[in-house]
Amino acid sequence: MKRKVTAILLFGLLGAGVMTGCSKEAESLPVKTTEQKVKKGNLEIGLGADGRIRLPQFHLNFEAAGTVKELKVEVGQKVKAGDLLAVLEDTELKLAVTQAENALSKAKAKYTEAVNKYEIDKMEAKLKVDEARVKMDAKPDEASLTAAFNLENKKYQTLLNSNGAIQSANLEIEEAKNKLEEAKNNLNKIYLKAPSNGEIMSMNYKVGEVVAGVKSGTDNNASSETAFMTIVDPSMIYVKASATESDISGIEKGQQMRVAVDPLSLENLQGEVVSVSNTPNIDSSGIVTYEVTGKLSEPNAAIKEGMTAFATFLKKEKKDILLVPNKAIFVEDGKQYVNVKTSEDQTEKRAITGGLTNGVQTEVVKGLKQGETLIIGGVKK
Numbered sequence: 001m002k003r004k005v006t007a008i009l010l011f012g013l014l015g016a017g018v019m020t021g022c023s024k025e026a027e028s029l030p031v032k033t034t035e036q037k038v039k040k041g042n043l044e045i046g047l048g049a050d051g052r053i054r055l056p057q058f059h060l061n062f063e064a065a066g067t068v069k070e071l072k073v074e075v076g077q078k079v080k081a082g083d084l085l086a087v088l089e090d091t092e093l094k095l096a097v098t099q100a101e102n103a104l105s106k107a108k109a110k111y112t113e114a115v116n117k118y119e120i121d122k123m124e125a126k127l128k129v130d131e132a133r134v135k136m137d138a139k140p141d142e143a144s145l146t147a148a149f150n151l152e153n154k155k156y157q158t159l160l161n162s163n164g165a166i167q168s169a170n171l172e173i174e175e176a177k178n179k180l181e182e183a184k185n186n187l188n189k190i191y192l193k194a195p196s197n198g199e200i201m202s203m204n205y206k207v208g209e210v211v212a213g214v215k216s217g218t219d220n221n222a223s224s225e226t227a228f229m230t231i232v233d234p235s236m237i238y239v240k241a242s243a244t245e246s247d248i249s250g251i252e253k254g255q256q257m258r259v260a261v262d263p264l265s266l267e268n269l270q271g272e273v274v275s276v277s278n279t280p281n282i283d284s285s286g287i288v289t290y291e292v293t294g295k296l297s298e299p300n301a302a303i304k305e306g307m308t309a310f311a312t313f314l315k316k317e318k319k320d321i322l323l324v325p326n327k328a329i330f331v332e333d334g335k336q337y338v339n340v341k342t343s344e345d346q347t348e349k350r351a352i353t354g355g356l357t358n359g360v361q362t363e364v365v366k367g368l369k370q371g372e373t374l375i376i377g378g379v380k381k
Contacts (some may be wrong), residue, residue: 041321100176
């Protein structure tokens with residue numbers, strides 16, 4: 001029984017010793033602090049929303065069906081508007097153009113033949129009229145000669161007002177021209193060209209594979225997996241953010257915004273709201289959001305499609321004011337204080353008067369000067 005008690009007492013004493021040792025070790029650890037200069041800057045207050053970077057995408061397809069003959073570019077390559085990207089086999093389409101050209105030549109020859117025949121018929125008819133006139137003039141009293149003249153003259157006048165063969169041949173020329181134009185347009189469809197400057201984002205076909213003819217599109221929601229080729233335009237950078245139903249009333253088209261791109265540690269990128277959706281998005285938990293699209297003022301080659309971003313839609317902004325981080329401010333008896341490093345390398349507890357805050361930084365109206373050094377954290381107040 002005594003052993004048990006002794007063991008318990010020893011264990012208690014050992015535990016106390018360990019606890020005492022830990023306390024002394026904790027007291028001996030250095031207190032972690034940081035220093036920061038008081039600077040001037042711009043304080044921006046607004047509504048925030050998570051979002052994603054969206055770059056304009058062109059999902060390209062051949063309008064004609066056919067077999068891929070050549071690929072002129074590769075993924076990652078930069079292109080300019082009008083650059084040739086890919087070509088389909090052209091044998092059948094070139095043959096169609098040649099056949100249409102031949103048909104047009106035949107139609108033109110037929111038209112020339114009709115015109116020539118018409119001119120000859122007119123000359124022959126006029127000659128008959130003149131001959132009948134001479135006979136009639138020689139014997140004006142003979143009714144048969146007058147009747148013959150009137151008949152030939154009527155035939156001649158009818159011929160002058162009737163050129164059906166020429167009109168028909170002319171229509172054949174127009175039809176042949178239309179077919180030739182169509183054949184040439186179809187031939188042009190075997191060339192896929194860049195609609196704008198950009199970068200090749202993806203290609204889904206190889207030389208020798210057959211493609212179906214469909215229209216190209218620019219819808220960012222369309223799948224680049226179904227397109228022959230997709231180009232992304234990095235010169236225009238958009239942010240699509242989801243604003244809550246309580247915030248959306250404070251956001252409007254043309255409003256200034258600031259964007260942070262998290263993966264690149266980019267902050268305070270300027271932009272402007274270009275559209276605010278009226279259609280709600282409701283997730284499975286019932287949260288309602290509205291899509292807001294903003295456009296950055298300046299391009300940045302480092303920013304890629306789909307990167308996460310945070311958008312602040314500005315409601316108020318103050319420029320060129322003294323700013324301190326909120327974590328440097330502490331409150332005692334309803335007053336705001338900061339710890340300031342003195343010229344003697346000591347710490348001075350100083351009262352300040354704060355102004356506007358955005359939750360991260362606070363405007364200092366009174367109590368600090370630009371260039372003074374703040375001690376943040378670890379100082380006993």
